[in-house]
Amino acid sequence: MTATAFCLHALGSSSEEFALLRSELAGDLDLVGIDLPGFGRSPASAGTTVEEMAVAVERAIGASGATEWALVGHSMGGKVATVVADRTLSGANGLFGLRAVVLLAASPLAPEPMAEERRESMLAWAEHGRIRPDHAAEFVDANTASTLPPDRHEMAVHDAERTDPRAWRDWLLRGSREDWSADAEPNPAPALVLAGAEDGDLDADAQRRLTMPHWPAAELHVVDGAAHLLPWERPVEVAAVVREFWSRRVAPSPVVPADTARVLASPRVSARTRGVLAVRALPDDPATEPRALTARQLDTLRAVARVVVPQPGPQQVDLALRLDAQLAAGQGDGWRADGMLTDADAYRAALDVLAPIADSGDLPAALEDAAAGRLRSDGPLDAGQLRTWFEDAGVDLVKQWLAHPATMSDIDYDGFANGGDGVRKQGFQLLGAGQREAWEPEGTAR
Structure with missing residues (x-):
């Protein structure tokens, strides 16, 4: 079964930016794009702070039923992906099954480096409504090493044009400036960090300084001939790096069976226990x-x-x-x-x-x-x-x-599911030999 990679896009973009990567990685990873609030087809009313975007992503992952998954975060989406990954491995958000994280020119947990003159210019584009086509094209061209092929350029510009002005302004004024780094523990998940060789603010040096310290198990790869819009600029090269990383670094390790992963993500398991087992997995x-x-x-x-x-x-x-x-x-x-x-x-x-x-x-x-x-x-x-x-x-x-929770499943052990964080602990009702409660995974016959 192919693992799912939930993809979070950049500012002024949408899930459409991952269409080429999705085709390139078919059979290796199943890429599922998520439109963050105010972008693509997602209304800004869902909330445009980093916290609100993270909650929207967590709800989408939970609703998907995925039990083996990765996060791919591009630029703005990289900051959101990092928050979601941190809360997953702490057990706090009720999700289980995270295997790895891929960050493309990621915005860091700390405030994103950005020249104030450029910030003010971009804010002016959305001051009186949606971004005009000429400003949208200027935005795309400023973030690519060379002009995109016409079909890609048209879609990238269209995404910027249809961005909700509130979401655009909220990221520039608040989200990009939010500092989540002070209380963030280093995340042990396997992480692949990619940077465009010709990126401006979020190049390889910025990733080494601002992103890599949070990921002790991270690898950094520089994409030649690319600036900031990596999924549009170099989809073949990016897919090749992701595929090699996944096959070498992630695929050889045991996967927790779906039934056990669902129990671990359920209210029967405390957040602390879920987090411990998520790290072990x-x-x-x-x-x-x-x-x-x-x-x-x-x-x-x-x-x-x-x-x-x-x-x-x-x-x-x-x-x-x-x-x-x-x-x-x-x-x-x-x-x-x-x-x-x-x-x-x-x-x-x-x-x-x-x-x-x-x-x-x-x-x-x-x-x-x-x-x-x-x-x-x-x-x-x-x-x-x-x-x-x-x-x-x-x-x-x-x-x-x-x-390891995969071993626990293999030996048919689910004693970790004896009660969550609520006032009433569910416990076990059937204690006789050979008896199994309705919620228990089948495990492996012994």
């Missing part, structure tokens, strides 16, 4: 540098994980990478056996012993020896300590596997 990036281990130690831990917790199929959780993050954060169980090294040091020492064994292909037998207390080394851990470490490592790896 994000794709791993195998290219991430380890934080507690060396690169070789991490590769050895991956080999150990394949023996201890074999995962069938091509979509797998990177248990070793998640365990490395646990070690770096000091989030163990809080105790260790008498005489044992700290968790991180014990992992480093044990993995150094196992690395040459893993290279030779004899790891399963060596792990059996470790479990029996027969594995010896010249390092800081004796055979008994290696056995203790391997017991802890097995527990840690299994915990990381079970913590």
Whole structure:
């Protein structure tokens, strides 16, 4: 099943700007454009602040029923997409299933850089009503590296002309100036940030300074021969970058089944629990540098994980990478056996012993020896300590596997849905063996 990408357009545009990208990405992603209030066919009465636009988008995503989805935000839509993504991963907006974010010449959470002279000029265009055709053409031409082909130019100009003057002015006077950065936590979702090589205010330098710090798992790509209107200017090139990013960075990770995702998005699950599980469901990036281990130690831990917790199929959780993050954060169980090294040091020492064994292909037998207390080394851990470490490592790896909501679905666990944030907690009514409530997903038969 193809994932859905909800696309949020730029100022003076509409969902029509994604028509070419939609054709290019057909079969890889199903692009669904959303007209923000006051643009395209959407009335401004729905509200034109960033908050109101974000709520409109959240309602559209919820109404769609999508359970595996991405956000694509262009310029103004990039700011809105970031707010929606942040609220999704906190669990606050009741949505679940976000896989990644693509930002095209995005307006940042902080106030958007814009010369005041240009702002005043653009405001004057809508002072007495809708934007005139000559001003609309001036706006499009000023935001492209070269003149668009006639059909694209005509549509882009038409979008600017039909923009509600209130929405145009509200973005320039307020929305672009709103500062959402002060309280925004870094967002761990995979993010692809694109910038036109000939953009003015929102070029690659601006994206590095204003956008990238919010996305620790982001990649920046510069589109040559383009300025600000990337979907109109370079749809083939943009689609190619998005396709490669999705296939490499997102597609190899497990997807939470639709029935379980719908329960997670329901009032039966608290916002805090939904947010925790939304972050756990994000794709791993195998290219991430380890934080507690060396690169070789991490590769050895991956080999150990394949023996201890074999995962069938091509979509797998990177248990070793998640365990490395646990070690770096000091989030163990809080105790260790008498005489044992700290968790991180014990992992480093044990993995150094196992690395040459893993290279030779004899790891399963060596792990059996470790479990029996027969594995010896010249390092800081004796055979008994290696056995203790391997017991802890097995527990840690299994915990990381079970913590993923796709695994919870696979083992038919839905205990997280015991009540939401309301006064009355729904709980479970049917507690007998083999009994299943009407709302429970079917899970996987065992």
